[in-house]
Amino acid sequence: MRPSLRAAALFATIALRGVQAISKVTREGRYLYNDDGSRFYIKGIAYQEQGVVVESDDNDFGEPSSFIDPLAIPDACSRDLPYLQELGVNAIRVYSVNSSLNHDACMTAFSNAGIYTIIDLALPLNGSIDRIVPSWSTNILDQYVRTIDAFSKYDNVLAFNVGNEVVVSGGTAVAPYVKAAARDVRAYLTSKTSSVLVGYAAINGAATFRDPLANYLSCDLTGGNKDSTAIDIYGLNDYEWCGDSTFQSSYARTTGDFAGYNVVAYLSEFGCITSPPRLWTESGAIFSSDMSPVWSGGIAFSYFPASSVQGQFGMVTISDDGKTVTTSDDFNRLKTQYNQVTGPNSPAKSSAPAAAYPACPTTNSTFVASSNLPPTPNEAACNCLLSTLSCRFTPATNNYTAIVGQLLDTACQLVGQKGGTCDDIGGNGETGVYGRLSGCDPTVKLSYIMSTYYQLNDRNAQACSFAGNGTVNPNAPSSVAAANAAASSCIANPGATFVPSAPASTGGSKPGGGSTSPGKNNGAVNLIGDNNALVGMTVMALASIASAVWTLA
Numbered sequence: 001m002r003p004s005l006r007a008a009a010l011f012a013t014i015a016l017r018g019v020q021a022i023s024k025v026t027r028e029g030r031y032l033y034n035d036d037g038s039r040f041y042i043k044g045i046a047y048q049e050q051g052v053v054v055e056s057d058d059n060d061f062g063e064p065s066s067f068i069d070p071l072a073i074p075d076a077c078s079r080d081l082p083y084l085q086e087l088g089v090n091a092i093r094v095y096s097v098n099s100s101l102n103h104d105a106c107m108t109a110f111s112n113a114g115i116y117t118i119i120d121l122a123l124p125l126n127g128s129i130d131r132i133v134p135s136w137s138t139n140i141l142d143q144y145v146r147t148i149d150a151f152s153k154y155d156n157v158l159a160f161n162v163g164n165e166v167v168v169s170g171g172t173a174v175a176p177y178v179k180a181a182a183r184d185v186r187a188y189l190t191s192k193t194s195s196v197l198v199g200y201a202a203i204n205g206a207a208t209f210r211d212p213l214a215n216y217l218s219c220d221l222t223g224g225n226k227d228s229t230a231i232d233i234y235g236l237n238d239y240e241w242c243g244d245s246t247f248q249s250s251y252a253r254t255t256g257d258f259a260g261y262n263v264v265a266y267l268s269e270f271g272c273i274t275s276p277p278r279l280w281t282e283s284g285a286i287f288s289s290d291m292s293p294v295w296s297g298g299i300a301f302s303y304f305p306a307s308s309v310q311g312q313f314g315m316v317t318i319s320d321d322g323k324t325v326t327t328s329d330d331f332n333r334l335k336t337q338y339n340q341v342t343g344p345n346s347p348a349k350s351s352a353p354a355a356a357y358p359a360c361p362t363t364n365s366t367f368v369a370s371s372n373l374p375p376t377p378n379e380a381a382c383n384c385l386l387s388t389l390s391c392r393f394t395p396a397t398n399n400y401t402a403i404v405g406q407l408l409d410t411a412c413q414l415v416g417q418k419g420g421t422c423d424d425i426g427g428n429g430e431t432g433v434y435g436r437l438s439g440c441d442p443t444v445k446l447s448y449i450m451s452t453y454y455q456l457n458d459r460n461a462q463a464c465s466f467a468g469n470g471t472v473n474p475n476a477p478s479s480v481a482a483a484n485a486a487a488s489s490c491i492a493n494p495g496a497t498f499v500p501s502a503p504a505s506t507g508g509s510k511p512g513g514g515s516t517s518p519g520k521n522n523g524a525v526n527l528i529g530d531n532n533a534l535v536g537m538t539v540m541a542l543a544s545i546a547s548a549v550w551t552l553a
Helices: 005-018 076-088 104-112 140-152 172-191 207-217 252-257 284-285 329-338 379-388 402-419 444-456 480-490 525-528 535-551
Strands: 024-026 032-033 041-048 092-096 117-119 157-163 197-203 233-237 264-270 297-300 317-319 323-328 391-393 470-472
Touching: 024 329, 041 264, 076 104, 076 323, 076 329, 104 117, 117 140, 117 525, 140 172, 140 379, 157 172, 157 233, 172 197, 172 207, 197 207, 197 264, 207 233, 207 252, 284 297, 284 329, 284 535, 317 535, 323 535, 379 444, 379 480, 391 444, 444 470
Parallel strands: 041 092, 041 297, 092 117, 117 157, 157 197, 197 233, 233 264, 264 297
Antiparallel strands: 024 032, 317 323, 391 470
C-alpha cells in the first residue's frame, strides 16, 4: 500500500473505531494530572503551516496576513497523524483556527490517538490584541467565544491561549488587556462548565519584565486568593538551549526564576536553530528531575517549515500535491529523544500544593501594567449606542477594512481641530484609564467619532460624508443634549465586568448594524483574507495614538 493510502486507512480506522476516551487532564495547583492521578507532561509539537507574510515597515513582527487551519483539513490530518505518532507526541499547538469550519474528523482522530490540542484563540492582525495600541473589544471577544463554542464538544482540548507574545520589552502596558481577555474567557468557560485551561504564551525576554508579567498574569486582583482574573497555564517560548548544551548553561537560570511560580508552566516553543544541527537534547532536561518541579513539558517548534529572521524551522516537507510527507534529520533526532523521555511521576496528586493566587506585582520602570483592567466588551451596549448616532459609517465598498483606520485617523484629527476629543474610544493600560467606548468594535468607534464631528459642525450633511462613507441617521436624536442622554443610557456602566454570552449570530458584524449571513466565515477571518488589512489596522493604530495624546497623556 502506498504511504498516502496507508496513512488514510490508519486515520479512518482511528477516527471510526470504538476506543477508550482520552484521559481527562486536570490541573492541581501548578501541576497537571491524568485521570489515574499520574503526572501529565506536555510532549508536543507546533502544528500549523505558515501563512503568507506581507513584509513591510509596519510589520516588524512578521505577522502573517492569512492562515491555514490545520484542524479543518481531514486529508492533511490523515497524512500527518502517523508521523505525529511516530514522534511520540501527546499534544499539538495550533496558532489560529477558523471557527466556521468543521473540525470533527481531525479532532476525533487526534483524540482517539491520545493527542491533545492547545489552541490559540487569536487570529493574525485583526483578530488579536494589538501590541502597539491595544484594545479588548467586542469583535475580538466574539471571535474568541465563537472558537470556544466550536471546540467545546471535543474532549482533547487542553487549553485555550488568549495571546502569544503580545507583551514585549518596553510594551508592558498591553498586559491589562491580556489579563482582561483571560478574565472574560475564564468566566465564559465557567458558564459552560468547561474545565479547559486558560493560557498565555510569552516571549522569553529580559527577566526584568518577563518575570513580573508571569506573576501579573497569574495573580489575584481581588485580594481574596481567587482565580477569576488569573491564567491556569503559562507558556514560555524559550530557545535558550542551542546545540549540545547542558541544563546548567541553558535552562538553569530561567528554571530558578520560576521556582516559586503558582500555576502550570511549560515551554510553549523550543528548538533553537542558531547552532545546527538541532540535536533536541534539551528534551532530556525538560523531562528530568532538574525541571519537572517547575515545568510540565514543552512544544517543539515546528512540524511544518516556518521561516523567521533567524532562519528556517520545520521537521518535514510536504509534496506539492499535499499527499506525501518527507521527514528530515531534525524529525528523526526529535523522534529518538521524545521516545526515550518520561517525566518523573511526582509530586503525587494527593500531595500537590493547592492552587494559590498571590497579590499582583507592583509597577516599576520595566513593568508598567495597571491593576485596573479594561471592562468586559459589551456588544449590546455598543449596538444600542450605534442606533442613536447621528452619523453612521456606511462604507461605499464591502472591502472596507483598510479605510476604517484611515477614516478614524482623519476623523480624530478633524474632531481635535474643532476642540473635541477622541478620549471615549481610547485606553491606557499603564494608567488604567479606559474610554467608555474602548470595548466597542472599530466600526462603532468610527461612527461615534464621525457623529461627534457632524455635531461639532452644526449637523451639516457634508460633515457626515467622509468621502461617501458616512450617512446621516434620520432616526437619531435631533439635539446634542438628547444624543448625549441616549448615549449615557446605552453605556450606563462603562466599567462593568460580567460573564460574556455567545454572539447573536455566527457571522461577523456589519458596519451600521446587523450581521453577515450565517454560515460565512466570522468577521476576523474575512478581514485576514484582505492583504490591505495590514495598512488599515496600522493607520487605525495611529489614530488611536493621536486620541491617546489628547486624552490620556
